[in-house]
Amino acid sequence: MEFAAAAISSIASTVGSATAASGTAAAASSATAAASTGASLFSASSAFSVLSGASTVLSMLNANRAGEEKAAALNAQAEDAETQTQIENLQGTARQTSLKKQLVAQLGERDVATAASGVDLSFGTAAVARRQDVADSESALAVDQNTTDLRAARLRERAANYRIQAKQASAGGLGTAATLALEGAAKLFKRG
Known part of the structure; x- marks a missing residue:
């Protein structure tokens, strides 16, 4: 810019004295404009x-917030899985209580019918039938308890996996934010 102002000034001095005065004024005006443009460019560079930098900071904050939001959602899913574990245990207890009530009702009906016919309940077919009903009921209770335990364990494992994913999402948000900070610093360093 200064070279252009000097060139214009040089050209103006070679023209006549009357023209030189107006050329000098034009050169001075051009020099002022060039200096102003240089200052504007410096200001624009600083503004950019x-x-x-502000864009980088906002990107970092957004990346971190996104990671935290994902972590919060995964933690909520983990809590839901833990609640489902408790519900599964309660439902298992209710099913087992129902099975026990059914056994008691079945045994009571059979005992009443057998006793009404005048047969002794302590031995023979009545005693064998009673033992078989109790064994079947105990087997059904054991299967139901194993099923409940398996479902509860699977839900606890799911909750643990959600918590691990939540930690990873949070760390991923921080990692992305750090990467954005480094990229922003590199851009500023290149710009000078």
Whole structure:
């Protein structure tokens, strides 16, 4: 810019004295404009650096917030799985209580019918039938308890996996934010 102002000034001095005066004024005006443009460019460069830095900071904050939001959602799913574990245990207890009530009702009906016919309940077919009903009921209770335990264990494992994913999402958000910070610093360093 200064070279252009000097060139214009040089050309103006070679023209006549009357023209030289107006050329000098034009050269001075051009020099002032060139200096102003240089200052504007410096200001624009600084403004771009500030905007780039602000953009980087906002990107970092958004990346971190996104990671935290994902972590919160995964933690909520983990809590839901833990609640489902408790519900599964309660439902298992209710099913087992129902099975026991059914056994008691079945045994009571059979005992009443057998006793009404005048047969002794302590031995023979009545005693064998009673033992078989109790064994069947105990088997059904054991299967139901194993099923309940398996479902509860699977839900606890799911909750643990959600918590691990939540930690990873949170760390991923921080990692992305750190990467954005480094990229922003590199851009500023290149810009000078």
